[in-house]
Amino acid sequence: MNQKKSREYIRKRLHQIDGLFVRSEEEAKALAAQCRVSARVLIMRAQASSMLPAQNWSGFYDALDAADRRAAGDWREKLNDLLRSFRRHGKLALGSLILALALAFFTLVPAGRAIAERIFNYVITVFDKQLEIDQAEEKALYEARGYDVPDVMTGEQLESFDENGNLVQAEEPVYYQSVAEFEAVYQLDAFELESDQLRCVEVVEENHFFTGKSLRTNYLTADDLKVNVMEQWYQGDGQSVAFRGEVKEKTVLDDRTMQYAIDPADGSFDGFVLLENSVLRIYTDKGVDLDLIWSLLA
């Protein structure tokens, strides 16, 4: 029972609390409805028994006449009622009127509709701009303010994210039948060891988020020793190369310097040379004829 309900509850039962109230509100209302004495008669009786001058009662008679006219359907009284109601609830009525007029202006009047459309378009544009801030512009903006902002990712890099937003660092390897097939796909000039003493067994393209594209070509000698060639079109800032064993140099491929080493542990060969646009690395098992390799790199 809230405050309002309790108020109503008690109000209906006041006759049970205090002798001043002789009956319930409901009963009293029913009796009032059955009473034959009208308001006009009551006022006339009151005036007759009162010592007050007639003009004091004029307000009642005016109100009674107005009520009669209203009952007879007089439009002027209805208008008065409307105005009176407006005065009683002035702020609410004024607010509603302004709202209704504004709505009518923006929906019914062509000029209003045009304004509403412009506002709508402006709001949509603002939201669109917020959602689609170009990263390059953002970088320039913050750099102008003196912040050190990392490079903007390229479209290709952006594509390196999967549908869940996780970075895909290495894609699935792509296998080719031959180096020529790979060259046809990317229009790249890839290094290939061409010798009847070597058998090409695998050509694999690998793509890594940081290091970029590479082509690994695996060969076998007649006695099944491995010769692996890795050409890497490197896109990073730098690459460190480590060898096991003493590092030596040899001029190969038109005055380029290959650095290489023989692993003292297993006798394998590991060589590294910078090409025009790529990095070439050759690895062989122990026992492979290095003179053959040097002749192919001559």
Place this chain on the structure above:
Amino acid sequence: MQEKLSEVFVEQYQALLGVAFQLTRNEDDALDLMQDLAETIAKNDRPANSIEHPMAFFRTCLRNARINSLKKSQREVPSEPEVFSQIPGSDSVESDVVGGAAMAWLKKELESYPEDMREAFYLYFFDGYSLDEVARKLNINKNTLSQRFVRIRSKLVKKASDQSLFFALMVLFLLKPR
């Protein structure tokens, strides 16, 4: 043109007559109260908005007029109040029993109140003034009033629920097959 108190009186005549019937035992007395109220208004028929709550003001006038008339007559003829046979009754037997017990408690509670608090009770629960208006009229702290009315409300709820449970058990006992 601003609405006058006389206009409100005419508009709310039926409702005010109902209030008068709540306070009196017969139609003549109710009409006398209404005439007293009309004369009070006629003495100073001012714009309705000059009064904070015109209907509450009218109820207070009717109540005070009734108290004055009882004081004048010194005694009230002990007769049963006039009733109308066709009055519809909305209260069920249960709510009568429940309400009766709760009201008996409230009557006792009210008798223990000081005069100004009793007046506050009637101004709020009968006349219809808001808590703020009552507090201002009687110069009583609003919180004191509020706490008092909240206490009444919670006690009533408890009494009603206790009584309702008792009534339910009583009905179950009476309906028990023998």
